[in-house]
Amino acid sequence: MSTKVPIVENVLKINDEMALQNHQLFQNAGVFVVDLIGAPGAGKTALLELTLRRLWNTVNIGVIVGDPATCRDGDRLARHSDHIVQVNTGSGCHLDANQVRHAMDKLALKDLDILIIENVGNLICPVSFNLGQHCKIGMFSVSEGDDKAAKHPNLVISADLLILNKIDLLPYIPFDLEHFRQDVRHLNRTAPLLEVSVAKDQAAEWIDWLTTKVQQSNNT
Amino acid sequence: MHEVSIAQSLIELIRRYVPAHCRLLRATVRIGPMHALEPEAMRLAWTIATTEVGWAGAKLDIESPPWRLRCAACGRCWAPGRVDEACTCGCTNVEIMGGDEFQLDSIEVDTPVVPDRQKRVTSNRTRLHNTETGARHEHQSSNC
Numbered sequence: 280m281s282t283k284v285p286i287v288e289n290v291l292k293i294n295d296e297m298a299l300q301n302h303q304l305f306q307n308a309g310v311f312v313v314d315l316i317g318a319p320g321a322g323k324t325a326l327l328e329l330t331l332r333r334l335w336n337t338v339n340i341g342v343i344v345g346d347p348a349t350c351r352d353g354d355r356l357a358r359h360s361d362h363i364v365q366v367n368t369g370s371g372c373h374l375d376a377n378q379v380r381h382a383m384d385k386l387a388l389k390d391l392d393i394l395i396i397e398n399v400g401n402l403i404c405p406v407s408f409n410l411g412q413h414c415k416i417g418m419f420s421v422s423e424g425d426d427k428a429a430k431h432p433n434l435v436i437s438a439d440l441l442i443l444n445k446i447d448l449l450p451y452i453p454f455d456l457e458h459f460r461q462d463v464r465h466l467n468r469t470a471p472l473l474e475v476s477v478a479k480d481q482a483a484e485w486i487d488w489l490t491t492k493v494q495q496s497n498n499t
Numbered sequence: 500m501h502e503v504s505i506a507q508s509l510i511e512l513i514r515r516y517v518p519a520h521c522r523l524l525r526a527t528v529r530i531g532p533m534h535a536l537e538p539e540a541m542r543l544a545w546t547i548a549t550t551e552v553g554w555a556g557a558k559l560d561i562e563s564p565p566w567r568l569r570c571a572a573c574g575r576c577w578a579p580g581r582v583d584e585a586c587t588c589g590c591t592n593v594e595i596m597g598g599d600e601f602q603l604d605s606i607e608v609d610t611p612v613v614p615d616r617q618k619r620v621t622s623n624r625t626r627l628h629n630t631e632t633g634a635r636h637e638h639q640s641s642n643c
C-alpha cells in the first residue's frame with residue numbers, strides 16, 4: 280500500500296526561505312546587495328578591486344567571495360577593504376543562502392552601504408540559488424566566446440544587469456559583438472548591457488549603475 | 500555537477516512531508532529546460548542522496564515541460580527548439596511563457612507497519628491525510 284502526497288513547491292524552497300530571511304536582514308541593515316555571477320576568470324574579482332579602489336571614500340562596500348578553494352580572491356580584495364569574507368565551498372559549485380548567512384555574521388552589515396557577493400565561477404547553478412540579493416548580475420567576457428549568453432539563457436533571463444568584460448581583447452579575438460548583443464537582447468530586453476574593460480580601467484558605466492542603484496534603494 | 504546539490508535540496512524538502520515511520524517510494528518533479536538539469540546526472544545524484552537518508556530504491560520521475568514562447572507582435576504561442584528562436588512573423592520580441600518550471604509536484608510514501616496499539620487509535624491513511632495534505636495544499640489528488 281502506498282499513499283500519494285501532493286506537494287507543488289519549488290524544489291529549492293528551503294534555500295528560498297533562508298534567502299528571504301537574509302533579504303530581511305539586508306533591508307533592516309540598509310545595505311544594497313548584489314549577486315555577481317560569471318564564468319571562472321571572467322574578471323569578477325578584478326571588477327570588485329576596481330570598484331573598491333574607485334569608491335572607497337564615498338561608500339562602504341563589503342564583499343563575500345566564494346571559491347572552491349584558496350583565499351586568493353579574498354586576499355586581493357582585503358587590500359582595499361576591511362569588510363571581506365572569503366567562503367570556500369569545496370566541491371560545491373555555487374553559494375547557497377545558508378553559506379551567505381554564515382558569512383554575513385562575520386560582517387558589520389550596519390556599517391555597509393553595499394554588499395557584493397562574488398559567486399563561485401559558474402554560469403549555471405548560482406542562478407537557481409537565491410541568496411537574498413536585490414540584484415543579480417551576469418558577467419561574461421570576450422575571451423569566453425560570443426556564444427556564451429545564448430548558451431546560458433537562465434543567467435541572461437534572470438539578470439538585472441549584464442556585463443561584458445575584456446572588450447580590450449576585441450581586436451585580437453574573433454568575437455562577433457553585434458551577435459552577442461542580439462543574443463542578450465533577445466533573452467532580456469530590460470537589463471542594461473555594459474561593455475567594459477576592467478584591465479584598462481574602463482568601467483565608468485558600472486560605477487554609475489552601482490551608485491545610482493544605491494541612491495535609489497536609500498530613497499525607498 | 501549542480502545536480503548533486505539539487506538532489507540534496509530536494510531530499511531536504513521531501514523530509515518535511517514524509518510522515519514518521521514512512522519510507523519514500525517515489526517523487527515527481529517538473530523541471531523546465533531553463534535549469535539545465537541533465538536527467539542522467541540527476542538520477543545518479545538522486546540515487547546517492549536517497550540512499551544516504553535510508554530511502555534506497557525510491558524512484559524519481561522527472562517531467563520536462565518544453566520552452567514555450569509567445570510573440571509580442573502577433574500573439575502566436577509555440578514550443579521552440581531553442582529559447583532564442585524568432586517568431587515566424589519575423590518578430591524577435593518574444594515572451595517566455597514556460598520552461599522555467601522547478602517544482603516538486605508530489606511524493607508517494609509506503610504505508611508503514613504500525614504497532615497494534617497505535618493501529619486501534621487511528622489508521623495511517625487518516626493520519627497521513629490530516630497531517631500532510633490538509634489546508635496547506637490546494638491540489639488534493641483523488642487517490643489521497
Ligand SMILES: Nc1nc2c(ncn2[C@@H]2O[C@H](COP(=O)(O)OP(=O)(O)OP(=O)(O)O)[C@@H](O)[C@H]2O)c(=O)[nH]1
Pocket residue numbers: 317318319320321322323324325326346352399400401444445446447448475476477478479
Ligand atoms: N585582457 C583583460 N584581462 C582581464 C580583464 N579583466 C580581468 N582580466 C584578467 O582575467 C583574469 C581573471 O580575472 P579574475 O578577476 O581573477 O576573474 P574572476 O572572475 O574573479 O575568476 P574566478 O574568481 O576564478 O572565477 C586575470 O588574469 C585578470 O587580470 C580585462 O578587462 N581585460
Ligand SMILES: [Mg+2]
Pocket residue numbers: 323324325352397
Ligand atoms: Mg574571483
Ligand SMILES: [Zn+2]
Pocket residue numbers: 371372373404405500501504
Ligand atoms: Zn552548483
Ligand SMILES: [Zn+2]
Pocket residue numbers: 570571572573574575586587588589590
Ligand atoms: Zn509573431
